Amino acid sequence: NAGVTQTPKFQVLKTGQSMTLQCAQDMNHEYMSWYRQDPGMGLRLIHYSVGAGITDQGEVPNGYNVSRSTTEDFPLRLLSAAPSQTSVYFCASSPPRGSDTQYFGPGTRLTVL
Amino acid sequence: DAKTTQPTSMDCAEGRAANLPCNHSTISGNEYVYWYRQIHSQGPQYIIHGLKNNETNEMASLIITEDRKSSTLIVPHATLRDTAVYYCILHNYGQNFVFGPGTRLSVLP
Numbered sequence: 001n002a003g004v005t006q007t008p009k010f011q012v013l014k015t016g017q018s019m020t021l022q023c024a025q026d027m028n029h030e031y032m033s034w035y036r037q038d039p040g041m042g043l044r045l046i047h048y049s050v051g052a053g054i055t056d057q058g059e060v061p062n063g064y065n066v067s068r069s070t071t072e073d074f075p076l077r078l079l080s081a082a083p084s085q086t087s088v089y090f091c092a093s094s095p096p097r098g099s100d101t102q103y104f105g106p107g108t109r110l111t112v113l
Numbered sequence: 114d115a116k117t118t119q120p121t122s123m124d125c126a127e128g129r130a131a132n133l134p135c136n137h138s139t140i141s142g143n144e145y146v147y148w149y150r151q152i153h154s155q156g157p158q159y160i161i162h163g164l165k166n167n168e169t170n171e172m173a174s175l176i177i178t179e180d181r182k183s184s185t186l187i188v189p190h191a192t193l194r195d196t197a198v199y200y201c202i203l204h205n206y207g208q209n210f211v212f213g214p215g216t217r218l219s220v221l222p
Binding site: 041092105107 | 210
């Protein structure tokens with residue numbers, strides 16, 4: 001298993017540009033989530049999904065959209081990038097109900113100029 | 114609001130056990146104590162979790178006090194590769210994980 005994969009590893013955007021961060025997992029996990037981590041801070045939840053077709057907002061959802069058309073993929077879209085969205089983004093997934101241990105991807109480092 | 118309190122940073126000599134404390138005085142009956150760590154620039158890595166009993170796996174041991182108001186993560190024989198930020202998290206099944214700032218553990222040669 002590749003586990004949780006994220007692309008790209010690094011990205012630089014200009015203010016106002018849009019882009020999609022990709023996240024995929026090959027473990028048949030139902031739960032997937034996106035976090036952001038600012039320098040020196042803990043992780044903050046952006047959006048999450050408990051299964052295909054179901055998404056919900058986390059702590060800091062503004063400026064981001066998600067969709068979950070398949071179990072494997074959970075892309076995060078930045079609609080109009082702002083410098084405040086400069087951060088490291090982590091995707092995570094968890095196996096079916098009864099075990100909430102989250103497995104994290106390697107992260108995407110995003111800089112918005 | 115943070116539900117756990119951890120020291121900001123700790124040092125540990127290489128080869129010694131690292132004992133990382135966590136206070137969670139408002140823990141509820143259904144909440145598990147989870148520990149994750151994050152090595153520089155990488156995604157967080159699950160270490161261990163427990164409800165009431167002490168737990169041990171190949172990475173660490175988790176000691177939970179009888180009143181469950183505090184716990185200690187023990188990393189035996191710490192190596193330089195154990196240098197990381199360690200997060201103590203209270204978690205109910207079906208709820209989202211909430212990460213605080215954690216403890217930055219530095220293992221010194």
